[in-house]
Amino acid sequence: MKINGTPTRTIWPAKDGWAVEIIDQTRLPHELVNVRLESLADAAHAIKAMLVRGAPLIGATAAYGMALAARANSSDLALTVAYNILHATRPTAINLKWALDQMITALGKVPEDQRMAAAYARAAEICDEDVAINSAIGDNGATLIQAAWESARRARGADRVNVLTHCNAGWLATVDWGTAIAPIYKAHDAGIPVHVWVDETRPRNQGASLTARELNWHGVPHTVIADNTGGHLMQHGMVDLCIVGTDRVTSNGDVCNKIGTYLKALAAKDNAVPFYVALPSPTIDWSVADGIKEIPIEERDAAEQTHMTGKAADGSIVSVQVTPDGSPAGNWGFDVTPARLVSGLITERGICAASPEGLRGLFPERNG
Numbered sequence: 001m002k003i004n005g006t007p008t009r010t011i012w013p014a015k016d017g018w019a020v021e022i023i024d025q026t027r028l029p030h031e032l033v034n035v036r037l038e039s040l041a042d043a044a045h046a047i048k049a050m051l052v053r054g055a056p057l058i059g060a061t062a063a064y065g066m067a068l069a070a071r072a073n074s075s076d077l078a079l080t081v082a083y084n085i086l087h088a089t090r091p092t093a094i095n096l097k098w099a100l101d102q103m104i105t106a107l108g109k110v111p112e113d114q115r116m117a118a119a120y121a122r123a124a125e126i127c128d129e130d131v132a133i134n135s136a137i138g139d140n141g142a143t144l145i146q147a148a149w150e151s152a153r154r155a156r157g158a159d160r161v162n163v164l165t166h167c168n169a170g171w172l173a174t175v176d177w178g179t180a181i182a183p184i185y186k187a188h189d190a191g192i193p194v195h196v197w198v199d200e201t202r203p204r205n206q207g208a209s210l211t212a213r214e215l216n217w218h219g220v221p222h223t224v225i226a227d228n229t230g231g232h233l234m235q236h237g238m239v240d241l242c243i244v245g246t247d248r249v250t251s252n253g254d255v256c257n258k259i260g261t262y263l264k265a266l267a268a269k270d271n272a273v274p275f276y277v278a279l280p281s282p283t284i285d286w287s288v289a290d291g292i293k294e295i296p297i298e299e300r301d302a303a304e305q306t307h308m309t310g311k312a313a314d315g316s317i318v319s320v321q322v323t324p325d326g327s328p329a330g331n332w333g334f335d336v337t338p339a340r341l342v343s344g345l346i347t348e349r350g351i352c353a354a355s356p357e358g359l360r361g362l363f364p365e366r367n368g
């Protein structure tokens, strides 16, 4: 994506050829700060503390984390330790394990003295692949926005098409383009008058602080709303389409995504609003079927629920407590939307039903 006209990715090799640089997403939307990752520990911290977040970007960062580890020590033992440290950072997005497995496979094929170069090469490929995949997701998903726009214009003489999204599944959740937001960028750039309802997405406010930030940079009309607003908007015909991202899709088509997604899908079903999920194929976990029973749901620090960070009137960035002293808080990071509530899955290979048949139709290599 472009920031002030400059094409910018969320993660990139530093000019010195060995460190890695990222946008520190904990500083957005008010401050744009880049951070250097110089070690395995730096990469693990960046994922765990959510300087980077979003399933594909977590995978990309872990890939470079393995490269930084290999630079320090390329032995089998050291790489196994690095794998385990990175794998333990966050449990839900399957892209983390996918990327780590990709790296271990690539490094296992070469002698120890060639592993550092192989690691940096594979990490760079994973990033470039993510950009291409997400661009294709954007093209495929844009057909849905085009159809929704034509339908809204015919049915009610609409002057815009309204898409609701939850959390951040945009450029900032990937290396570039995003997943759920990629179709929005493609439609907007093609001249379709798309407007986005942006769920703020409590408690970390990825929608308010990240999705709104990137849509603002790209000039896409949008409105930030409280998470509980979507059902009301759907009841009043103000949402033509929902598109969300995901951290893990099962072989049955169940969708794990940011907490609150399931409730949005229920409202969409009740109001006959199409509810689509955008995902790159590394987000499919073919080894699990029942998402509710099998996907680990991350529980994060209660402080993310009891405190909020923002810009004070004097422009300083402050954190405030929004709950009473002593009131416990629960902070589940994700929920699972059963496939029956999903209208379809938007992938780089096309759009399919959220079902075993739909997924295997797009990925026949998974048959048998």
Ligand SMILES: CSC[C@H]1O[C@H](OP(=O)(O)O)[C@H](O)[C@@H]1O
Binding pocket: 053, 054, 055, 056, 166, 167, 168, 169, 170, 173, 174, 178, 179, 180, 206, 244, 245, 246, 247, 257, 258, 259, 333
């Ligand atoms: C394209 S994956 C985006 C996905 O990741 C987010 O979770 P987090 O910000 O905690 O990493 C959220 O579930 C998004 O839908």
